[in-house]
Amino acid sequence: MASPKVLLLGILLLGGGIGIGNGSAADCPTLSNGDDLPQDQFISQLTDPCRYDKYVRPNTTTPLPINVTMEITHMEATQSQFTSYMTVQFVYLDSNLNYETSSPQRTIILGDESLKAKIWTPNILMRDESGTSVIATSTKDIVVSITKTGLVTYSYKMTVQFNCQMDLKKFPFDYQRCKIAFSDWSNNAANVDLKWTQTPPFYKAADLHFSEYIMDEAEFNLGSDAGPYPGLPVGTFTKLTIEFKFHRDIGYYLLDFFIPSYLLVFTAWVTFWLQADAGPPRATLGASTVVAFITLHLGVSKDIPKVSYVKASDVWFLAVIFFIFLSLAEFAFVNVIWRRKKHIELKKPKPKYVLKSAFMPQKSREDLQRYASTLSLATIGQSNDSLNSTKPLPLQGNYKSVDSLDSANCHTAISIPGSDEQVFTWTKMTPQEVAIYVDRKARIVFPVTFLIFNVLYWVFVYCL
Numbered sequence: 429m430a431s432p433k434v435l436l437l438g439i440l441l442l443g444g445g446i447g448i449g450n451g452s453a454a455d456c457p458t459l460s461n462g463d464d465l466p467q468d469q470f471i472s473q474l475t476d477p478c479r480y481d482k483y484v485r486p487n488t489t490t491p492l493p494i495n496v497t498m499e500i501t502h503m504e505a506t507q508s509q510f511t512s513y514m515t516v517q518f519v520y521l522d523s524n525l526n527y528e529t530s531s532p533q534r535t536i537i538l539g540d541e542s543l544k545a546k547i548w549t550p551n552i553l554m555r556d557e558s559g560t561s562v563i564a565t566s567t568k569d570i571v572v573s574i575t576k577t578g579l580v581t582y583s584y585k586m587t588v589q590f591n592c593q594m595d596l597k598k599f600p601f602d603y604q605r606c607k608i609a610f611s612d613w614s615n616n617a618a619n620v621d622l623k624w625t626q627t628p629p630f631y632k633a634a635d636l637h638f639s640e641y642i643m644d645e646a647e648f649n650l651g652s653d654a655g656p657y658p659g660l661p662v663g664t665f666t667k668l669t670i671e672f673k674f675h676r677d678i679g680y681y682l683l684d685f686f687i688p689s690y691l692l693v694f695t696a697w698v699t700f701w702l703q704a705d706a707g708p709p710r711a712t713l714g715a716s717t718v719v720a721f722i723t724l725h726l727g728v729s730k731d732i733p734k735v736s737y738v739k740a741s742d743v744w745f746l747a748v749i750f751f752i753f754l755s756l757a758e759f760a761f762v763n764v765i766w767r768r769k770k771h772i773e774l775k776k777p778k779p780k781y782v783l784k785s786a787f788m789p790q791k792s793r794e795d796l797q798r799y800a801s802t803l804s805l806a807t808i809g810q811s812n813d814s815l816n817s818t819k820p821l822p823l824q825g826n827y828k829s830v831d832s833l834d835s836a837n838c839h840t841a842i843s844i845p846g847s848d849e850q851v852f853t854w855t856k857m858t859p860q861e862v863a864i865y866v867d868r869k870a871r872i873v874f875p876v877t878f879l880i881f882n883v884l885y886w887v888f889v890y891c892l
């Protein structure tokens with residue numbers, strides 16, 4: 429019962445469709461007098477739905493070649509998020525827009541968004557390295573031009589925000605590479621063939637300098653992406669990639685981090701020139717340089733992504749804080765020695781023995797006794813007497829006396845009775861002398877080790 433009705437409805441619809449089609453074909457505006465028409469009207473007639481379908485790509489047997497040019501005008505970066513302001517240009521031949529015969533006098537058709545809305549244009553999708561689509565907003569700055577032969581030049585400005593997986597191991601001396609790729613997302617490789625123009629496909633503002641980066645160069649690659657992608661037609665897509673290469677402008681970090689940290693290390697060393705019992709100044713100096721350096725480092729590191737691996741800046745931070753801390757620890761060590769009462773006996777006034785006896789004065793004394801007793805039991809009393817009888821040096825508050833450290837009055841010769849030659853010589857130092865001795869050595873040892881560290885660090889940074 430229902431089928432004749434459906435059939436009738438179908439016939440009616442089909443008839444109507446044919447009718448409309450015929451009607452519009454008949455109404456198709458003629459293009460013969462194209463030269464007399466204003467551009468707007470001519471374009472409307474040229475792209476009238478009766479002769480131009482803007483949803484169908486230009487008719488070619490092979491995939492439509494599209495030449496792409498790109499210009500980067502500006503870039504911004506915050507942490508690993510980049511914003512790039514660019515102008516993209518597509519050039520392709522749309523033979524359906526050829527107006528050589530219909531309007532021979534016209535040289536070029538120029539237009540903006542309204543012209544773009546009337547013709548077929550490629551649909552570009554931007555993706556970043558990880559394959560996720562990026563936020564690309566095309567602003568209203570569109571320019572379209574069509575020449576006589578139907579050569580369409582379609583340019584627009586675009587703001588692209590993309591993430592870049594940065595390798596910060598050498599931060600702040602790092603070089604980065606970031607990739608963005610784009611393809612036509614409504615036409616797969618069978619339909620559209622995106623290509624970088626042969627002539628330089630990329631222009632950037634001269635010396636493009638953004639945030640703290642300097643762009644070195646950009647590399648262009650052609651590739652293809654095999655689908656399917658969610659929301660995209662099946663097939664492979666020609667993919668254009670740009671790889672930006674840039675490095676950090678080190679100037680800021682030199683001025684705001686490295687030079688101040690040098691100054692802080694040098695400031696921490698001032699402590700070696702202060703007297704060992706000058707507790708308040710030396711403690712204040714040490715503690716305040718530690719605090720100042722931590723603050724300095726926080727200021728520099730707050731703007732970079734928190735990565736879990738060790739960065740070059742972390743190595744620097746740890747080393748410098750270690751040096752500053754050691755200066756503070758050296759003070760504590762020296763101060764403890766200074767406050768000792770007992771004199772220290774040591775074999776030779778060499779750093780090894782000074783340190784040994786400074787760390788273990790008791791053991792050092794036992795060593796002396798054992799040493800002496802092995803030679804002659806009789807000499808112990810004598811040597812002890814001679815040691816004890818030596819009057820302590822008038823040292824307090826007097827730096828100069830330290831210079832007499834190696835002079836003869838510091839040596840206590842222990843002679844074995846009945847023997848002509850001196851068997852061994854022990855030196856006696858007051859705790860103050862030891863403290864000052866350690867300070868004097870520190871004045872050399874700290875700068876030298878810091879210098880060695882610096883050589884290694886800068887070689888690592890620039891040569892590896």
Ligand SMILES: *[C@@H]1O[C@H](CO)[C@@H](O)[C@H](O)[C@H]1NC(C)=O
Binds near residue numbers: 487488489
């Ligand atoms: C497309 O172009 C081919 C020849 O290149 C032609 O045979 C075909 O009719 C054209 N199709 C349309 C829809 O214009």
Ligand SMILES: *[C@@H]1O[C@H](CO)[C@@H](O)[C@H](O)[C@H]1NC(C)=O
Binds near residue numbers: 494495519625
């Ligand atoms: C695209 O570029 C190639 C080589 O640079 C050139 O031969 C071709 O004519 C260009 N195509 C268009 C449509 O401009």
